[in-house]
Amino acid sequence: MAKKLSASQLQDLQGGLGLEVEILTGEGSGDRFQELAQGWTNIGRETPGAIVMPQTEKQIQKTVQWAVQSSVPFVAKSGGHSEWSSIGEQGIVINLKKFSGIEVDAVDQTARLKGSVLAKDVAVALAATGSFTALGNGNTVGAIPYFLGGGSSITNSITGYGSDQIIAARMIDAKGRLVEVNEEEEPGLLYAIRGAGQFFGLVTELTVRTTPLSALGNDRGVIWVGAFVFPLERAKEVAEVMKSLMDDASRATAGLIMTMAPPPARKPALIISARYTGNPDDAQTPYKPLYDLQPLVAKGGPVPIQNASDARETLCAKGDFKRFGIVGLKRFDIDRFLETIEVWKAMVKQCPDAINTAFNFQWDSRPPKTPEFESAMSLHDTRYWQNNLIWHTDPAAREQVDMFNDECIRIMRGPDRSEYADFQNGTRTGPLELRFRGPGKLDKLKALKLKWDPVGVFTRQLLD
Ligand SMILES: Cc1cc2nc3c(=O)[nH]c(=O)nc-3n(C[C@H](O)[C@H](O)[C@H](O)COP(=O)(O)OP(=O)(O)OC[C@H]3O[C@@H](n4cnc5c(N)ncnc54)[C@H](O)[C@@H]3O)c2cc1C
Incomplete structure (x- = not known):
């Protein structure tokens, strides 16, 4: 059985991050811990050893580095709308609630999403600038995981899937390095995060394409x-x-x-x-x-x-x-x-x-x-x-x-x-061939997974 996270490990983490980073535990943090440990579903819900609440990209990176070096398993949590942002008492949840935002570039027709920004917040910010992007039908779903996992949108026929909008990302990888993912620097990783991104790293920032509201076929958005x-x-x-x-x-x-x-x-x-x-x-x-x-x-x-x-x-x-x-x-x-x-x-x-x-x-x-x-x-x-x-x-x-x-x-x-x-945003069981279809696709993804996350820090999907 996996070992429970110890008090000395937590002290070590808090020491490395500084007191400004909130770390909650079941013993010490009462109702707030219970509330944050909740998610959209109770299926598979476990009680984590601790919940870490970083406020900056640097703090997120340090948390990942600490976890990797200490062999402590972790999961990231953004909107909490999946069965997979939960972990038992041996691990930690990196809860991105305090790291969130969106910057819209109306000229370039792109938007930079940060951390745990929710789908509705993205939709509202874009509409204010006369645009939209390929979002689904869950307002409080975390936008970044939604895009990374394919993103089936109500505008699929106009925009393509959510993952088709991804242009670039800043991602913390399985070694705790901050990687710039884009066509020039990491085309392989860009290929992977456009649909299988939850299995490759923790994405702190995602740049997505936006579309003018006029593409909806009326002048009222x-x-x-x-x-x-x-x-x-x-x-x-x-x-x-x-x-x-x-x-x-x-x-x-x-x-x-x-x-x-x-x-x-x-x-x-x-x-x-x-x-x-x-x-x-x-x-x-x-x-x-x-x-x-x-x-x-x-x-x-x-x-x-x-x-x-x-x-x-x-x-x-x-x-x-x-x-x-x-x-x-x-x-x-x-x-x-x-x-x-x-x-x-x-x-x-x-x-x-x-x-x-x-x-x-x-x-x-x-x-x-x-x-x-x-x-x-x-x-x-x-x-x-x-x-x-x-x-x-x-x-x-x-x-x-x-x-x-x-x-x-x-x-x-x-x-x-x-x-x-099968849809990767909906299931993590069953044959991978049903989620990643087409000649060579699965082989390519497996090779990329071996390169970027050979021990399965970000799930064992694509490894087993
Ligand atoms: C009511 C509802 C409606 C939905 N509608 C749609 C829809 O229309 N179209 C569609 O495609 N999907 C839809 N989904 C599915 C949803 O998009 C996915 O489950 C999505 O992954 C949830 O993201 P989250 O941040 O809310 O969940 P979380 O549970 O916080 O995260 C989901 C997964 O991503 C990982 N993760 C979290 N943050 C990051 C990060 N920053 N970088 C990398 N990995 C991260 C987590 O560890 C977990 O494995 C819906 C879900 C619900 C509950």
């Missing part, structure tokens, strides 16, 4: 966001209409078909969370077939891009057992989709604490924009996803809820491996 609600019993006719709508690339629709039981009534329903990019006044046209079905609720309107994820803010709450069950797909199969609804029904019957769980099919009628460079990211052929939000409260139901999710994913992806792909 908005996208159309709407919702259509149907009783679950109407799933077949809704799915048939949605199939044609989702396959029609002539109109820029995107969103989720969600099987869920929304509060307060908790009546099982099919909810289409829809978006339209372009002139918001035109949104009624592509969605006409849905209006024609006369849903229980149909609403929508233009929303400034920086607020496009506000309606989903409740999903960002901390605590409980949450997880995304994700698989990238080639198409929407109606029969399989209807089968998954039966799995969802069986799950909420057997595990009533999983009532917040939604089985979601995600689409974008247009493919992601493909960048002009090669990178670790390999999902440019993917515009459909099964993207389940697993959310339950009873620890005893942990395994069972996962089994239902697995069953849903198994049904949707079918037996043919060429029909599906």
Whole structure:
């Protein structure tokens, strides 16, 4: 069993960093430690030996150097929205909460993101300068890890993935060196951090490309966001209409078909969370077939891009057992989709604490924009996803809820491996070939990992 971090080790760390750096422990720091040890999900949540709160890049680097030299395992934490920023009492969490910021260069159309800056803060700062970048739908997600792990965006078809926006980074590597990552100095590392960046180092700063708001197809910086609600019993006719709508690339629709039981009534329903990019006044046209079905609720309107994820803010709450069950797909199969609804029904019957769980099919009628460079990211052929939000409260139901999710994913992806792909921001298990596809990609990443992090300071992903 791994050895607990000792008091003398902590003294040593504090001595090296100086008293201005806050170091919290379970014994000494009470509620503040407990609060900071929390994350988006309790799945895999452990209690760390200490939480270190650096305020500067230098302090982050010194912490990494100390940990590497002392053979103390560590994880970085930015927004805390993954299962992987947690570690047991043998290790430390380098919590970047106090090191955060964004500098926008409107002329160059770039933005420099620092430390733990959150997605919403990036979106707001960019909108103020008439631009946006490829962000996802979690306002309080840490922007840097999001970009490093691929970054599936609501603007994929206009901008490409989040990782396609990365131009440069400042990264602390497994030896504690500060590395400038860019095309001229470290092209290999740049390739790697564009999609597999969480496995190569601690990124203190990330420079990303920005896009003028006019690329959204209107002069107001908005996208159309709407919702259509149907009783679950109407799933077949809704799915048939949605199939044609989702396959029609002539109109820029995107969103989720969600099987869920929304509060307060908790009546099982099919909810289409829809978006339209372009002139918001035109949104009624592509969605006409849905209006024609006369849903229980149909609403929508233009929303400034920086607020496009506000309606989903409740999903960002901390605590409980949450997880995304994700698989990238080639198409929407109606029969399989209807089968998954039966799995969802069986799950909420057997595990009533999983009532917040939604089985979601995600689409974008247009493919992601493909960048002009090669990178670790390999999902440019993917515009459909099964993207389940697993959310339950009873620890005893942990395994069972996962089994239902697995069953849903198994049904949707079918037996043919060429029909599906895994997403590195969503999973760290299963064959690596499903996350980093394409000739030579995985071999190249493994070689880069061996070069930059041969002992697995930043996870053993790509080593084992
Ligand atoms: C509600 C919600 C919505 C989401 N929506 C999307 C979406 O639309 N598109 C999408 O692609 N993903 C989405 N995600 C997934 C999310 O982008 C990833 O889980 C992301 O890694 C979370 O970053 P974080 O900083 O919040 O999490 P953390 O748990 O703090 O960090 C995630 C991982 O990155 C490491 N890390 C933290 N900081 C750094 C750093 N500075 N340098 C290197 N590694 C670091 C951590 O050790 C951990 O392994 C969503 C997640 C949630 C919970």
